[in-house]
Each structure stands twice: as structure tokens, then as C-alpha cells.
Amino acid sequence: MAVAERKKLAIIDGKSVFYRGYYAMPNLSTRDGVPTGGVYGFAAMALELIKKLKPDYVAVAWDKPKTNIRRRVQMYPEYKAGRKPAPPDFYTQIPILHELLEAFGWPLYELDDYEADDIMGTLSVKAQKKNIETQLITSDLDALQLINGHVKVYALKRGFSNIEEFHPESFTAKYGLQPDQFLDLKALKGDSSDNIPGVPGVGEKTAIDLLKQYKTLDGVYKNLPEVKESLRNKLEAGKKSAYLSKEIARLWTDAPVKLDLKAMDTTKLDTAHLQSLLQKLEFRSLLNALPEHMRAEVPTTDTLGGVKLKVSKNIVIDSDKVLGDIDLGKADPSTNSGQ
Template sequence: MKKLAVIDGKSIFYRGYYAMPGLSLPDGTPTGGVYGFASIAIELIKKLEPDYVAVAWDKPKTNIRKRRELYPEYKAGRKPAPADFYAQVPILHELLDAFGWPFYELDDYEADDILGAFAKQATEKGIETCLLTSDLDALQLVGPLTKVYAIKNGLSNLEEFDIPAFEAKYGLEVEQFLDLKALKGDASDNLPGVPGVGEKTAISLLQDYRTLDGVYEHLEDIKPSVAKKLEAGKELAYISKEVGKIWVDAPVELDWAVASVDDTDLEKVASILKKLRFTSLEKRLPKHMQFGHIPNQPDTQVVAALKEAPWPESFLIEQPVFAELIGEDLWVSLDETTCFHQPAQRLAKASWQALELATIVTYDAKDLYHRLDALGISVHFGEVHDLRQGAFLINPLERDRSQAALVGKEGALPTEVLAANVRAYADQCKSFDEEPKVAEIARTFDFPLTYLLFKMEKRGVKIDPSKFATLSKELGDEHQRLEQEMYAMVGYEFNIGSPAQLSEVLFTKLQLPTTGIKKGKTAYSTGQAELDKLRGQHPIIELIEKTRELAKLKNT
């Protein structure tokens, strides 16, 4: 079955913006939102392998106009995004153009409506739809051919919702989600619901009476204190339902030909990722989106020492190059069986140019850069495989990761050192195959960072205190706004940093379910593992996670 992926662009961009604050190019151009968006989107594409991809966006100023005609307070009180948020949107357009992912926005309709319209159109064609968003409103779209991938926190923690997953989480059918929202409201959208009715009560009511109409038809059967709240909040409940409903009849048609993944301009993708300095993202692209190829892993026989040969007149590089600077001589192996050496300062320019295009396997890449620099040699290898760092990632508990331990003895000959590197590389490639997450960390983050760390150590890092002060204030303001939002939900102020007070709020005041929640000596735990179990039970859970993320950033 063919598959369509639709990305809720602004919500993902927003997550990326706050997850990567201050990320910018050397000329000051901000790129954090673009990086976060691309990082999340690429992981989803790798996971889902869709045939079509489209991006939906909330058009500034006009997207909520129709809903505000129904309820003027809809999304009231939201602060406008910072200036450098929207400054990055043209860069995002450039990236999407390279990917070949069409971008859709409408007057009077939100991105959720576009998601709904495309999901409906795909279902009519018998195409599966996968919706990527950080907004749980999209759960009302879950169906036999529609799944929602919701970002829980950070940039990589996705929760998949199909019909069984939704029912297991909420104890309701998907068709009841909108009625659930109508009863409990949605603080993030400023939808009131029924004042005084929380998620736990709302779920219980819908389990008993199925629909919002059913609840109001049985007020006489409901506990008087709850019935009184329901009666007083009836108008707000129905307004919340109408405003919170995703309008799947939005006037937009998906251009299937344009959305096809076959339209990706691979060279253009590689070019813009390089331009934005997103080297790690380029390496994380699925194979069908990569410009060029990744060298094959070696098939290596165990040898104690490589054979020494004369320095060749020219290099023919067809696989990773093993290189070590021993003394002032650069020792190199191109074929894993023979090696040769020459004083590094006497290497021809053509040799360095060839090495810069290769993947260099060495014991300590950053140290190699420093030692070459001390000889007056400036070089930047295309890729590196750092054996020392690879050993740490594979087995962090190993105490001795010295080169002598790698070779098996002190005072080894250069030919023995290179042979040990060949063996270690083969072993690490095998370990990376068995532990793909470790491989991703190494190849996406640790190895590409070696040159940057070398440059930072050589040059030092200038810090602009005013930028950090501005960022700290922005994070503090956002943290304070989220705190006020939580206080409004609970009805009084409390210390979010106090596990005891937070436990009191969640399990006593809001009466969230405690089934499966760890309990300490005095209170239920409010650690991240327990919050994950409560996700979707009440909007305050996501706000707690956001405040914790902001606090970590502010205190880093």
C-alpha cells in the first residue's frame, strides 16, 4: 500500500526552534528552527519510507479568522513568535523545494485542517496517511488508514497512534475524542470546555454516555455536583466542540505528482545542507535521498602487521584510508594489506587533496588534526572514523582505550599500529551493525564534530554575553508563561520543581490515575518515566515537560 506523510510544519518548526536556540551560521543567520524541522522530518521519512510527502502550515494572522468568528477568545493570549522565528521560514522553503515537498497554507484554515483534508483525500484513494505533529488535536483524524506520530518531548521522542493505541491510552473510541475535548477544554488553544470538569471526569462520562449529547441527555443520572457544572457550561462545551473540530473539507487539493518523493533533487539537497552547515543531517538522510554513496565496510583478514611498500606516485582511493602520524611521518594504508610512509611536510599537494576527499580511519582524529597543524599542515578530511571514540561508544565501561591496548603491546612498529587499526575498524563496523543507535550517534554527532572541536580548541570560543542574557530572558519568560498556564489549570500556585507539590497537584488535585505509577515513601513519583504514562490524560503533563526542557536549557 502506498503511503503519504503530512508534516504539521509550524508545530514541528516551533519545536525545533526552541530545541536548538541560538543556532546560526557564521554570518548570524538563525537556523535552529530549520535544523530541528529537518532533523525530525528526516527521521520520520527514514522510519516510514513514504511515497508522498507534503507540509502544512498555519498562515500568519489569517488562519484562525473563521474560528474566532465562532469564539473570539480562541487562542487568545498567545505571544507572537520571536522575529528570528519567521526570519527562518524562507530558508525552510528553500530546503523543502530541494526535498520536493510541497508547502500548503490557507486563509481561514489551520494546518490541522489541511492535515485532515489530505488524510481524507488519501483514504478515498486507498492510500495510508501518516501525520507528524506536536498537536494532539490531530488524534481525531486517526482511522483505519490514518496514523498520527506525535512528538512527546525533545526532537526524537515520537508516540505512534493508530486506533488500538488510541483506545489503549484513553479508554475511548477515536470518534469520542472531540467530545472529550469539548468537556475538558484545551488550555493551549484557550478553549474552556466545561469549567471544573477535568480529563478524568470527562472520560468517565463518555464511557458511560458515549457522546456529548448523551451526557446532556442524562444529567439527572449524573452526580449532582458534576451535573451542575455541566449545565452551567453547556454552551461553552458545544462551542469548544465546534471550534476544536478539524475541518476536513478545507478547500485544498493535494498535488500527488508534486508530493511524490521521486521529485527530490539530490544534488540540491546536498548543496543546501552543506550551505547551512548541517553536515550531520546529510549523513542521516535515507539512502535514496543521498547524493553520492557511503563506502562499503571492509572485509578484513586478521594480520599482525601490514606490508611496507614504497610511497606511490598517485593515490587511487576506493575505500576508507587508514592513517597515523608517527613522529613526523604520515603512515597510510589504502588497501588494508600494504602501507607506506613519508614525512608529512613533504607530501605533495595532490596527495593531501586526495586524502581530503576520503574517509580517514585513525586512532584519535582530533589529535591527528592538532599534530598536523603543529607541523604547519592545514587539512580537513571529508569524513573520519575515530577508533578511540568508537571504542568508548561501544563499551563505555572499558577503562583502557589507549593505542597500546588497541595494538596489544607497547612500542609497536608503525606497520603493527596500522594493522591494529584495520582490525579495530572491522570490529567496530560489526558492532555498529548490531547497535544501529550507537552507530548513528558516532556517525551523526561524534565523528563529524572532531574537526569542529579541533578548530575550537585551536582558536578558542568567543562568547557574546548579551546574546546569552537575551536567550536566558526569553527562556525565562516562556517558562513563566507556562507556569501561569499551569496555575490557571490547577487554581493556585505551586512549586513545579518540588516533586512532593507536583505529586499533590497531579494525583490529589487533578485526580489523575495512579495505576502503574511508582510510589515513593511519601508521594507518587513525577519523574519522566511516570509522566510518559500520564501523557494524554491532562494538558498539564505536556506543559510540565516543556517547563523542564526550558529549565534545563536556561541552567546549562
């Protein structure tokens, strides 16, 4: 008797991917001056991956503004401190993106006190209980701690054209560790992007060597007498910081969210509405890049058709950045509008 193939759930780290789209295509706007580069970049990358991964279900996890990191900041007030705010037109594009997500038929999850990767972790745990494979699409390597036989991570590297797939075997090939050691690795080496301190003076190579020998953070500290003096002194001084860093970096998989497979079903969408919205946003090249299940016969138009979009000044970050070599049919992301 043939074994049924697992269903697949793709979960997109929404703000993480949108952030990359915004800085990859800062000049893109509609003819009326509505900035849309982040929305276009997000949609282009997401659609390309959806076509390749062919998930049965898709959801988007989002960082709820201001309240998503509240619990971690209570644990460590310096968590994610010092980050520069994004330019104003980054935020004005978010409602447009949310409208497009609705048209794609991809439900969006956001919660107080839980970050997007916590939500991704929670949904992946729930999916595993139903024997569903989860594909996490993100630029945040915190998700690597979730890897197992049911969970893969598709990590966006530089731009959109370089995406690294992680599963248990590829994780071990890269780090020489098991995925369940990733959290202890981060506890030792820290994470400057999130302002997680780790153990001062301990870098990734040293942390990996320690975990290869002693397996866990607890194992490292139980065997301190075996460690050479200079490193032992750093570990002793940074013990409290290491364990605090581990708790801050740990993804919480208890978020109060429901795995609503019916809402995530990729076949449940209004294709005519989706294509009409893409035309109004002047994303004509994306019409050619849509997966088959999103296609429908609709009249083409070069006008906005009265779409109500908030107009704001488009701030140029780097006019030379583009999506890279991502395959988008007739897309020409170097132009300023009319995508």
C-alpha cells in the same frame, strides 16, 4: 492473489515541528551569524521519521500567518488568545525552511481561514478515498480525532526523541475511548493551549468517565438526571461552552486543496541541489542522515558558497536544550555552528 500494500502519505505539521526545532536548538547558526536552529531541528526530526516510516509521498501543512485562525476567532474571539509571540529570529528562519522544503521535494500547503491541522485532515480524507495510508506528524493532539484504519498520528512529545504513535488500538489503550469520541472529550475538558474553555470544573478523567458511560456529548446531556448533583450543576452551567468548544476544536476537512500525488512523490527531487543547499547551510551531519533516495555524489565544501541568507541576531532561549537521543549519524547538536 496477494493484496497490494497500501501506499503511504506522510503529512508534516510544519510550524508545529519547526517550533520544537527552534526551541530545541536555539544557539545554532552559520559562521556568518545566520540563525538556523529551527531549520536544522525540523530537518533532523523529519528525516529521521521519513527513514523509519518510509512514505511514498510527503507533504507539509503550514499555518498561514494572521489569517489561518480567522474563522475560529469569529466563532470565539478568545481562541488562542494570550499566546506570546515568538522571538524575531524564529520568523527570519521560516524562508530558509521553505527553501529547504522545496529542495526536499515536499510541497507546502497553506490557506486563509484554515489551520495546518485542517489541511492535514482534508488531505487525509482525500488519501483515504484512494486507499492510501496517512501518517500525520505533529505535536498538536487535535489530530487524534482523525485516527482511523487509514490514518495514524505520530505525536511529538517532549523534545524530538519521544514520539508516540497513535492508531485506533493504541488510542483506546491510552484513553479508554474510541477515536471518534476524542472531539467530545475535548468539548468537555477544554484545551488550555488553544484557550478552548470546555466545561469549567470538568477535567480529563471526569470527561473520560462520562463518555465511557454515555458515549457522546449528546448522550451526556440527555442523561443529566443520572449524573450526581455537583457534576450535573457544572454540566448544566457549561452546556453552551461545551458545544461551542466542540465546534471550535472540530477539524475542518473541506479545505480547498488538491491531493497532488505527483508533487508529493518522494522520488521526485534534485538530489544534487538538496545536498548543495545543506552544505551551504553548514548542515554537514544531515548529509550523513539523508535517506538513500536523497543521496547524490556532490563535492563537499566548508564555505557558504555565496548563499543568500538574511542575517539576524540569534536569540538564545536555553543553551542546554538539544535534540535528545535522535540518531543523526555524526550530528553533534551541542555545537554552535557547522552542522
